[in-house]
Amino acid sequence: MNITNAEFVTSGTRPAHFPPAEFPEVAFAGRSNVGKSSLINILVNRKSLVRTSSTPGRTQLINFFLVNGSLMLVDLPGYGFAKVPLAVKKEWGPMVETYLSTRTNLGCVVLILDVRRIPTEEDQLMLQWLRAYNVPVLVVVTKCDKVSKNERARQAAVIARTMGLSSDEMAFFSALSKEGRDVVWAKIEAILAANRDEQEESDE
Ligand SMILES: Nc1nc2c(ncn2[C@@H]2O[C@H](COP(=O)(O)OP(=O)(O)O)[C@@H](O)[C@H]2O)c(=O)[nH]1
Ligand SMILES: [Mg+2]
Structure with missing residues (x-):
């Protein structure tokens, strides 16, 4: 993917805040601190388009970034961070589930896992949600620099x-x-292309 432009569009917590569903959309999900924002920055060749943090659990908004004026990347709030206040934790489920279940242009969710960790129940639940909503999923195992090939x-x-x-x-x-x-871009593009083929078939 050749990136000519990447810009922050808006953030919000509920559908009324979201931008119009006019472009295919790829959302990034995973535990707090797993490396969602870092992955997005590398994908779009920008050092800090998306704010990364060593104090996890802060980002509790859904953030939208437009790439090349034609593809939306969405940084979802992370789950599973113990020190987040209970009130914030309670908002997370409905916020993310509403996004996943209602966003008509959602073409793919990239679910990010840490190569060093055994996936948690929340990771498994997230994958189950995505399957239940028929959202195509790409699992990215990140922080691979931290372990040997074996x-x-x-x-x-x-x-x-x-x-x-x-x-x-x-x-x-x-x-x-x-x-x-x-590889991650190629897999995302393959999923979006498959979605388009499916759409065309159902339009015929
Ligand atoms: N070594 C290493 N550190 C990473 C990698 N990805 C993210 N990090 C670090 O992990 C921390 C959390 O990253 P961030 O992208 O903010 O995670 P997020 O909470 O999921 O958005 C930051 O200190 C990053 O620099 C990676 O692939 N390798
Ligand atoms: Mg982040």
Whole structure:
């Protein structure tokens, strides 16, 4: 993907705040601090279009970024951070579930997992939601710079088993080395192209 332009559009917590559903949309989901914002920044070749943080759990808005004037990338609030106040935790479920279940132009969710961790119940629940809503999913296993190739292979097997995924449903990534950037884009573009084909078939 050749990036000519990437810009912040808006943020919000409910459909009334969201931009019009006029472009295909790719949303990024995962635990707080897993590396969602870093992944988006690398995908769009920008150091800090999306704010990254070492104090997790702060971003509680859904943030929209327009790429090349034709594709929306969406940074969803992260889940699973213990120190978030209960009131904020309670808002998370309805906010994200409303987004996932009502966003008509949502073409793909990139679910991000840390290569060093066993996926949590929340990670599994997120994948179940996405499947229930028929949202195409790409799982990106990130922070791969932090482990050896052997450890990566071991963890990939654990992640695949825990999540019920086949290995071709996962892509490996590092925001530090930028390994996997092109593969992630290619997989996203393949999913969006498949969505278009399906749409055309149902229009006929
Ligand atoms: N070593 C390494 N650190 C990363 C990677 N991705 C993110 N981080 C770091 O992890 C922290 C959280 O990243 P961020 O993108 O803000 O996570 P988010 O909460 O999911 O959006 C930051 O300190 C990042 O610099 C990666 O691939 N490798
Ligand atoms: Mg973030």
